[in-house]
Amino acid sequence: MDDRAHIIDWAWPTRGAAWIDPAILILRLLEAGHTLVEADAFARRFPSWLTAPAKATKAFAAANAAAWQEIARAHAAPWKAAMASHADAFHAHLHTSPGTR
Template sequence: MLHTDWNPANVLIGERTWLVDWGWATRGAPWLDAAYWITWLVAAGHQPDAAETLPLEFPAFAAAPAAAVTVFARANARMWAQLAGTSPDEWTSYLRQASETWARHRRNEE
C-alpha cells in the first residue's frame, strides 16, 4: 500500500510518528512512495540530484530501474501541471515547479 501524498501536514511527529490522510492511497511499485518524496524535497529547496540521494537508502528505490523513475518524474510533473491549472494556490504552484524541475533533471541525466 502506497500513501502517495507526502506533504508536511500528513506526517505527524511526536513520541511516535503517524502518517495521516490516506485519501490518495493506492497500490503500486514499492519504490514509488520514496520517489514522491523527491518532489517535496525539491519544493523545500533541495537540488534534484541531492533530493534523489536521500531515498536511495531504501532498497526498493535504490533498485528501481532508472528509466521507470524518469517516466514517473515526467508523469508526476504532468499531474501537478494539471492540478495547478491556470491559477494555482501557493503550495500547488511550488509542487508544479518542483516536479517540473525534477523531470527536467531526469531528462538531462538520460
C-alpha cells in the same frame, strides 16, 4: 531529519511499486527546501529506489509532472504552482543528471 516527529499525510493512497514512495518523497523534500541532489541522495537510501528501472522512474516523473501542472492550472494556489515546478525539475533532473535514476 531533526529531533521532532513529523507526520506525513499521504493524500493519494494507492498500490504500486515500492520505489514510488521515494519518488514522491523527493518532491516533498524539494518542497521543504532541499536541492534535487540532496533529495535524490536521500532517496538512494531506499533499496527500492536504487533498483527501480530508469525507464519506469522517468515515465512516472513525466506523468507526475503532468498531473501537478494540471492541478496547478485547475486550482490556482501558490503551493500547487510550486509543486508543479518541483515535479518539472525532478523530471528534468532524471533526464539530464549523470548518475541519477
